[in-house]
Amino acid sequence: MKFNNLQSCHLGPEISPEQFIPEHFFLFLLKGSMVSYDGYKHYSMKPGDYCIARKNHLVRYTKYKDEGEFEKVIIAFDEAFLKRFLERHPYQAEPTNNTDSFLFIHEDKLIHNFVQSLEPYYNGTEQLDDVFVDIKREELLMILLKNNPDLKNIFFNFNVPHKIDLELFMNHHFKFNISLERFAFMTGRSLSTFKREFKAVFNTSPGKWLMKKRLDEAYFLLDKEHKKPTEIYIDLGFEDLSHFSFVFKKEFGVSPSEVGKTKV
Template identity: 85%
Template sequence: MKFNNIQSCHLGPEISPEQFIPEHFFLFLLKGSMVAYDGYRHYNMKPGDYCLARKNHLVRYTKYKENGDFEKVIIAFDEPFLKKFLERHSYQAEPTDNEDSFLFINEDKLIKNYIQYLEPYYNGTEQLDSHFVDIKREELLMILLKNNPDLKDILFNFNVPHKIDLELFMNQNYKFNISLERFAFMTGRSVSTFKREFNAIFNTTPGKWLLHKRLQEAYFLLDKEHKKPNEIYLDLGFEDLSHFSFVFKKEFGISPSEVWRLKT
């Protein structure tokens, strides 16, 4: 059981803070709301909603506090845990064409009772013994599979991403702030193959292309959409405003704030 600055209950391995979901996880929203975007669609979550977030997907989150609070329950279903689960339970994954990054779960009394059981732990009044963490994760997994048997086709598919159209993928996902290794993995390539094929398509390196593409989009948003610099830099994959301003001015000879002021 782990806690962070935003009050929560977390069972299982830590989830990466980057915009890439490395393992499936169950999410139950207690307080506040959240909007997630995976490059294709938005997912809106409000208190009381629960869903399964899928591994190997790119997602950007926007969290909104409720009276200063944002509380959630996260239970990770990592691959080693799922494989151990299959040693005790017989499930066979089948191909699925569902590509949603978040799978919302139908309302279920058993899930509600499960969340109520965890209340002392996410309130911080009790600490769950580490020996019982996997037992509680297995209990939830069995409830979810009873609620929606088709989840087996998602959870127990251990295949790595297959080779996909690199040009299309990059043009759809260049705004996500993930590593080159993640981009390569998600397009079904080794890093060396990714770099080689990327150069053949775009005639430049991935790093240079990503920076130029993000800056071009930034200029458009400032100039045509009249967005403020502090409204766009995070969504374009830049980690801080000062770095964004520096590389923008180096590219265009004018600062982002100056472009915005010219249009206001």
């Protein structure tokens, strides 16, 4: 399906660029491709694919441009909007065992038509006119629920994360660059409880453990996988290359670029 002049647009509250998803959102890829990773699974998207990204999940995105462009439609379903929707359209969430971070939706002509319908309201600044935002969000939500009724168990479950296995979670998610407050929330703990139980499990503080774990992984990738420092530092949770190089050399006595040269 051709989407004419529709470019990237966004409806609803802004979604934080950090790797924690604070609200559910609908994602429709118009141009380019994307691979995402949540610590357990990889998810791939190509033009025309669409899905629901679930709140309270950690996800890292890798975007690939097509002819220099990456275009998408993002429609956020924040909790306040969903609760207002429930006042008019009563749904009852039921327990679900689905833990995927991305829920892909089967091909649906109504969704394609909906995305195409956004074009007349698009004002060219990646935002639709405010007066239409909730109307279009409600329209999409009704389409999604009509053809995918089990989504009610995702959208209308307003519970916070429950307490989970700390060691298992951290070993899967240590590469994600989020705050300790986020790690605590994701594991169903207050920050003080998280720090106390972390010390009991790992016999060190969260900050020290995360740094050591990331640096050990970096050394492995440089030494065994022959990766370049520029290829790995962001994926390991470091914000800039100079800081990564500094702490790496402090830990191992050599710079990241020297690791592969130490062997003959």
